[in-house]
Amino acid sequence: MINSLVLRMCLSFIKIGAFCFGGGYAAIGLIQSEVVEKYAWLTEEQFINIIAVAEMTPGPIAVNTSTFTGYLMSGAFAGVLCTFCVILIPSLLALLMAFFFERAKKNDLVKVAVKGIRPAAIGIIAAAGIGIAKGGFVDYYSLLFFGVAALIIFVFKKSPIIALLASGALGVLLYGFIL
């Protein structure tokens, strides 16, 4: 079951986990760079579908994205493996932190570094947005779906899940029944 692809995948997801500061979307940025751009294991379209499903299902987005990506690349076993790889380094660090709790509480350098990483994480997510826009905008109607989603998120302040479901339903209506 473990071949060289799975091994390389594991290394990639360990790396992704170790460097994804700033929540689930930062992980999306790193997975995009590693899995879609560097190794072309998945297409941009597949990856966008994965993000949508990860957002609509329970659990951490980074975990969901890793399981799904691994599954699409090499089956259920790879999906589970990628998930464990992505949380490996963060969990070890969290253990260390719990172990050295009192000392960790006082360590300023860590806080300075993490605060400094935050803007870089924003750049990582924004850069992932370019690939996602390229893969997601397939025709002029895409602008309509984008508009509806943006309206729901930014104007009506509803959850991203509602935005995804609404634009998906609109897609079914438009491409499935009208066109």
Add this chain to the structure above:
Amino acid sequence: MLFQIFISFFKIGLFTIGGGYAMLPVIQEVVCQKKGWLRDEEFLDSISLTNSLPGPLATNAATFIGYRLMGIKGALAAILGTITPSIIIILIIAIIFNTFIDNIYVQAFFKGVGPAVFALIISAVYKLAKSAKVHKSIVTLLVALLSFAAIAFFKVNPIFTVMAAALFALLRFRAGKGEAPESEGESDD
């Protein structure tokens, strides 16, 4: 107790949609109010600490809390509890997804969803930019823009921008120019 930890985090993982930040209040309710395993301050301390780690917030918090409750075993139980529902649900969906992806209605759904995902990314960038206060500091804004440009246009590996930004912040801090961390602690040197 070990099983209790697993089940509690399993439930948390199963019922919170919307990622790590949505899970925190649920974790707090279960761990502090329902089970009384940690006091609220202990919970907040653990969150502010694990917040500085890479990786999923929910699994990091689970690791930390599990360890404080029952050592390494507790940490493992909490991690497994958090990720097991995700793995099961995603695998089921992925199998269904692979079977039905050629269906025209499923394709139509995902054609509609694609641009919405882009809107989500914009929203994530906006929220993070606001919480990092990029509009207040030209240096922060520059780091964000440089990181974006390096990855998007020069194909730099995002890992390098993370390392460069951390190093830059530490150097500025050492030079006395960077902001002190919010907790107003004293510096190391």
